[in-house]
Amino acid sequence: MNKTFWCRAVTCAAISLAGPAFGLEPALIASGLDQPVFLTAPTGDSRLFVVEKGGRIKLLHNGSVSTYLDISAKVDADGERGLLGLAFDPGFRRNGRFYVNYIDKTTQNTVVASYTAPSFNANSANPASARTILTVEQTPDSTRHKAGWIGFRPNDPGQLYVATGDGGPSNDPFQRAQDPNSNLGKILRITPQADGGYTVPTGNPFVGRAGNDEVWSFGLRNPYRNSFDRATGDLWIADVGEAAREEVDFEAAGSEGGRNYGWRALEGSADNPDVPDAAPEGAIAPLFEYEHGALGRSVIGGYVYRGGLEEGLDGAYLFGDFASGKIFSLHRQGDSFVDFVDRSAELGNLFGRSQLTSFGEDAFGALYVMGLDGNVYRIAAAVPEPEQWALLLGGGAWLAAVVRRRRGSASRP
Numbered sequence: 001m002n003k004t005f006w007c008r009a010v011t012c013a014a015i016s017l018a019g020p021a022f023g024l025e026p027a028l029i030a031s032g033l034d035q036p037v038f039l040t041a042p043t044g045d046s047r048l049f050v051v052e053k054g055g056r057i058k059l060l061h062n063g064s065v066s067t068y069l070d071i072s073a074k075v076d077a078d079g080e081r082g083l084l085g086l087a088f089d090p091g092f093r094r095n096g097r098f099y100v101n102y103i104d105k106t107t108q109n110t111v112v113a114s115y116t117a118p119s120f121n122a123n124s125a126n127p128a129s130a131r132t133i134l135t136v137e138q139t140p141d142s143t144r145h146k147a148g149w150i151g152f153r154p155n156d157p158g159q160l161y162v163a164t165g166d167g168g169p170s171n172d173p174f175q176r177a178q179d180p181n182s183n184l185g186k187i188l189r190i191t192p193q194a195d196g197g198y199t200v201p202t203g204n205p206f207v208g209r210a211g212n213d214e215v216w217s218f219g220l221r222n223p224y225r226n227s228f229d230r231a232t233g234d235l236w237i238a239d240v241g242e243a244a245r246e247e248v249d250f251e252a253a254g255s256e257g258g259r260n261y262g263w264r265a266l267e268g269s270a271d272n273p274d275v276p277d278a279a280p281e282g283a284i285a286p287l288f289e290y291e292h293g294a295l296g297r298s299v300i301g302g303y304v305y306r307g308g309l310e311e312g313l314d315g316a317y318l319f320g321d322f323a324s325g326k327i328f329s330l331h332r333q334g335d336s337f338v339d340f341v342d343r344s345a346e347l348g349n350l351f352g353r354s355q356l357t358s359f360g361e362d363a364f365g366a367l368y369v370m371g372l373d374g375n376v377y378r379i380a381a382a383v384p385e386p387e388q389w390a391l392l393l394g395g396g397a398w399l400a401a402v403v404r405r406r407r408g409s410a411s412r413p
């Protein structure tokens with residue numbers, strides 16, 4: 001378990017692109033939002049749906065911003081609480097159903113609920129259509145470690161994955177992350193029902209043995225932002241660390257679940273000196289980790305890029321850090337990584353310290369980033385100016401490719 005991925009993270013060489021290294025640039029698409037913490041879109045939809053921490057979902061379309069759903073009266077947004085997650089049902093075009101993850105103002109518990117829109121292309125949803133799917137009891141006197149991400153795996157239709165933190169406070173004193181009978185510090189996997197509630201997939205790892213049937217994987221501290229690779233179904237988990245390290249975990253699409261990521265005994269791949277626990281047998285080491293310092297101290301998970309505008313970036317995982325405001329990319333290579341790059345210089349210091357809240361992905365694979373200042377940016381390919389094309393590209397085929405990318409970028413919402 002004493003892997004040294006974090007050392008390599010500081011010293012690795014720049015990413016090696018196939019063709020000219022155009023790099024990345026930010027494109028501001030919205031401002032003035034109230035603490036945006038997530039962005040997504042249903043399949044085939046050119047609109048963008050932005051989650052505001054206080055309890056609203058904003059609709060971005062054709063340069064305008066409107067309110068799609070307002071449940072702020074239900075949401076406790078203190079500390080790390082709030083409206084934290086949004087996922088559209090795989091059958092959204094047929095049933096208009098979507099799911100949210102929030103902390104309830106009355107109970108301070110995690111609630112996953114469904115709502116419906118009158119039609120898939122309606123510009124607002126019905127707030128009276130709420131159906132409670134799942135409730136997870138939280139620590140009422142702690143505002144920390146509430147996770148919040150929810151999502152449907154591309155190759156596992158109908159199964160909703162729900163990320164929960166250990167509930168706090170520091171160092172998981174109630175040892176929930178390692179307890180299979182607790183739904184905290186976990187990735188859960190459930191099958192939501194149209195009229196509310198859920199069933200448990202028979203393939204979940206604790207079905208038929210000790211432990212909660214909903215649990216898919218465990219040993220997590222605060223997996224606030226995670227994602228599925230839209231091309232492969234692989235799961236990328238960014239687990240926020242305690243006092244020393246941040247980690248990115250990887251679960252292949254064919255996993256049968258039951259993976260233990262080691263918290264609280266382990267922080268990343270290192271022993272946690274603040275607790276007496278021995279490292280769990282079979283604990284899964286991170287794909288990537290970094291020590292608290294120049295890179296930051298609060299990882300924000302992102303996405304594997306599949307947007308098609310920059311061929312050399314295809315398959316790269318983009319992520320960042322809340323505390324430092326930095327944005328990074330890397331490629332997975334087996335159980336490790338290559339081509340780690342700090343993208344902050346080319347993207348600019350968009351948010352500064354303690355501002356970056358989330359990445360997002362639209363229906364076509366374009367990636368976005370947002371912060372507490374209310375701004376949302378699309379991450380675009382930085383294409384050279386026309387007078388530089390001949391020098392950099394050295395051929396008509398590459399020029400045609402750049403023109404196609406430029407046109408594709410312009411058509412994004």
